[in-house]
Amino acid sequence: MRTVLISGAGIAGQSLAYWLHRHGFTPTVVERAPAPRAQGHTVDLRGVSFDVVRRMGLLEKVRDAAVDSRGMSYVDATGRRVADMPASFLGGNGVVGEVEILRGDLVDIFHQATEGKVEYVFDDTITSLAQAPDGVRVTFERSAARVFDLVVGADGAHSVTRSLAFGEESRFSRELGCHLAYFTAPNVFGIQDWELFHNLPGRRVAALRPSRRAEEVKVLLGFASKPLDHGDARRQKQIVAEVFAGAGWQVPAMLREMAAATDFYFDAATQVVMDGWSRGRVVLLGDAGYSPSPLGGGGTGLAVVGAYVLAGELAEAGGDHEVAFAAYEREMRGLVRQRQKLPPGGVNGFVPNSRVAIGMRNLSIRLLPHLPWSGLIEKMVTDPDAITLNDYGLPSPPPIL
Template sequence: MTERTVLISGAGVAGPTLAYWLARAGFRPTVVERAAGLRSSGSPVDVRGPAARVADRMGITAKLREASTDATSLKFVDDAGRRTGRVPMSVLGSGTDIELPRTDLAAILHEAARDDAEIVFHDSITSLQQDGGGVDVTFERGAPRRFDLVIGADGLHSAVRRLAFGPETAFVEHMGVYIATLPLTEPPADRTELVMYNSPGRAVAVHPSRGHGIAAFMFRGDAVPGFDYRDTALHKRMLAEAYEGAGWRVPELLERVREADDLYFDAVSRVRMDSWHAGRIVLAGDAASSVSLFGDGSTLAMAGAYTLATELERTPDDAASAFRRYEETHRKLVEPKQRNVSTAAALLIPATRRGLAARNLGTRLVPLVSAARRLVPARAA
């Protein structure tokens, strides 16, 4: 039997997970990644529930735990830095949940997959032409190639989705919030404490991460016409305007933003599609069903990748049926998360002083079970 070839676009979380499992299912995976290599920074993300079970099956749980953060509590503060509430992390998840920097998660997944997959950095797909027997692919730098299947695991701004399904505007919904993350250069004062500051409509969180902290800015805002997630100068202007007059450490952190060359900025968005597959092309991770940038993206990416690979192993000669089963199964995990985006935003970024006071009171009465560990968002899988 001829070994089936699969091109996976994206080497974040879903991509290497897919490569690992597809290789074991008898496929020959190739991963192409636009970046020149693995990223050197990343916000903390969670591996929980179904993703924790996938990690166990891959034999990487011990490595994930070695890379995990030390955060044990979430503290809310006011303009002067006084505590207004605290939530212990121990009440927010099961003992199998692991929080670690997204970069470390991607590196561990890459290490697991690299011996069984061809991984090409610093290149991207520019066109896809499919027929009954395969998909002809052209690349920005590499020579054209033909694959049996193509999987877009290239995040919220997926090139595969744009080429195979249509423009981003047809599927990506702005959720009224923007997010930015910035690596800090100094070790945190307390490695066990995540600190969050709010004023109406905006929030700043500092996460201890591992060794050096991560600052996250989250603020409410309408969609900006022609917004470009790659325009760093625009992003810095938006942050300066959104946080004018803010207290706590915000002026100091904004000064770091002005000098930064490693700023991540994007709109919190929800991807909704009637179908995640078209012929021999299918989407995974945030490319198919971005929940938001608040969290659960990495967990859903790993779980979805495993489901997709499992279904392709069941019917390797009938990809269309495998894609349909994958969608039917994985949508059951994704859709409840997508419905809860507005609730999470209301808890993390109250729009009014009254809402902020109610949230702070809630931290003393009822733990923010569904939102507190999603404070610092992951980059797209």
């Protein structure tokens, strides 16, 4: 059991390729884009996912690329900071993680760690999977058909591998009732090391987040909505512009910058919930199998830990995929359940409905650190990660300094 096809060169796919290579397997990664997709805002690594990056020997690189993020402030329409959540909020278990890194920088670091060791096929996608007792015959849009021992779907929340092997997306996908648009803009807003978050009545939110480069900023525009017909990027930008028309604060400048943004990314906030992550020789990893949605966050951490566990269990089982997939699921279930819990209020907490609800939310954040029972709340949110990492026969990594 040595050849593994991984669909998707995102965080999940590349970290799995790294670990499979280390355990002596031969991974091939097929990615639909012509190169690793380096878009995205900051993603966070904390707790057990931080530990996996340390085990990869990439901690220094990740720390060097980290974004200096001091915390998040809610601002009113005049830009006045009305409630602060510093990085230390809730004992460091708030919105800002142990290490905040741009998704694109993490994708690059994982790519550099695997390039030359792992076969990458860009600009292609799986078109069919046929399972046989001794392998999976895979056809591609552009490349010739090949047979692999195993296939891993690490191709994100809208996974093609999942559709081909498990059934259509609607069976596993839970839209949370909110759409999000992400893009990069020139830092005409003067953002430094604090993220600014502005809720607007009508269940909308506009946010500006620091990037690693001072001259650019990451913009988020989100709004509650029913499922939408997305269309292409032009149509999506039009939808966002209509939803935010007439809004105050920095929104007019954000909309101007959105028109020119080349890395615009728009999607419904969606969780993926499945009873099982494998079918025969095909298994799912990361957002493809258990996306927690950007509202809960933590998708990157789950992908990194899932890759470590899946590769480790395959090595431990001597390549017996049935044993390995069952162990992977047993090890990961608790963590996935934990990370799929939405923050208090769910979508309503993210985009409160009215001015009064926004004011109440801001007040509760301001008061929280001063409440006599704030220590208790801190303990409640400081859930230790529901997994203990095995070493899978690899040498112990150096301690975190």
